[in-house]
Amino acid sequence: MEPRNSLPVGVVVERRTGVTRWAAHVWLPVSVFFGRAPHESWYEMATGDGWTQFCAGTAELELHRGDAEAYMRNLSAPRPSIYVILAPAKGEIPWRLHLVTASPSEAEAYTVGGDHLVEAVAMPDEIGAVVAEFAKAHFKPEPFKKRKRDTPPALEEQKFGKEPIFARRGGIAPGGAEDE
Secondary structure: OOOEEEEEEEEEEEEEEEEEOOEEEEEEEEEEEEOOOOOOOOEEEEEEOOEEEEEEEEEEEEEEHHHHHHHHHHHOOOOOEEEEEEEEOOOOOOEEEEEEEOOHHHHHHOOOOOOOEEEEEEOOHHHHHHHHHHHHHHOOOOOOOOOOOOOOOOOOOOEOOEOOHHHHOOOEOOOOOEOO
16 A cells, blocks of 8 residues: 555535624534535535535545554544644635644644644544555554663762762662662
8 A cells, every 4th residue: 555645525614603792703614525525615505594604625635654643543532533724814714724634643733833723523434434444554553662771870989089979978879789
């Protein structure tokens, strides 16, 4: 299997009426679907009382061999997710579709700056099957390596004209030997 794979994913974003005076609208990715969007980006799909759903467009869901462990972690969750990342834009629609990923680690990286809108949506079964097949083909768990204990430090040696601290007073030196 190839070290990379990509598949087209359409994204649905919902605009809701804001509940505070500081935000006229709240934007929230609500779902993804396998395949390309049938129209250009940000066309209106459905509307209701206080909400409108838009197809934000198509993004390529890229699967990389190095993220196979993150995909496995995502697939083993109670609700596997696809993460939609929207970037700020100017104009009537304040967001643009930036990225779609199945890696929770990659999505988390976009939450640090606070500029992007990152939301987890349910992973459709047909996308989940492709991600699972890719992850199983490339996931190689790290073998457990038991850490060896450090060797005890050697007794201090005399430096700069001073005798070592353990030589002055009776006590237990590093390594467990008693000083006399």
